[in-house]
Amino acid sequence: MAKVCHSCGKGPAFGNSRSHSMVATRRRFNPNLQKVRIDDGGRPRRVYVCTRCLKSGKVTKYA
Numbered sequence: 001m002a003k004v005c006h007s008c009g010k011g012p013a014f015g016n017s018r019s020h021s022m023v024a025t026r027r028r029f030n031p032n033l034q035k036v037r038i039d040d041g042g043r044p045r046r047v048y049v050c051t052r053c054l055k056s057g058k059v060t061k062y063a
Contacts, residue, residue, distance in 0.1 A: 003033055006047035007058045037062040 016024040033048040044062040
């Protein structure tokens with residue numbers, strides 16, 4: 001399973017790590033994903049959701 005948000009599709013972003021001598025090495029910025037149980041048509045489902053979608057209420061947690 002890919003580490004992507006189920007709601008907004010946010011995935012890892014890529015960039016450079018810069019050392020003191022400004023040598024660039026590739027790195028990845030991972031989104032803050034949480035594995036939560038959501039209500040998917042009345043049935044519980046475990047998916048990865050980013051914290052921004054959880055905080056804004058884009059997904060409803062399964063009780």
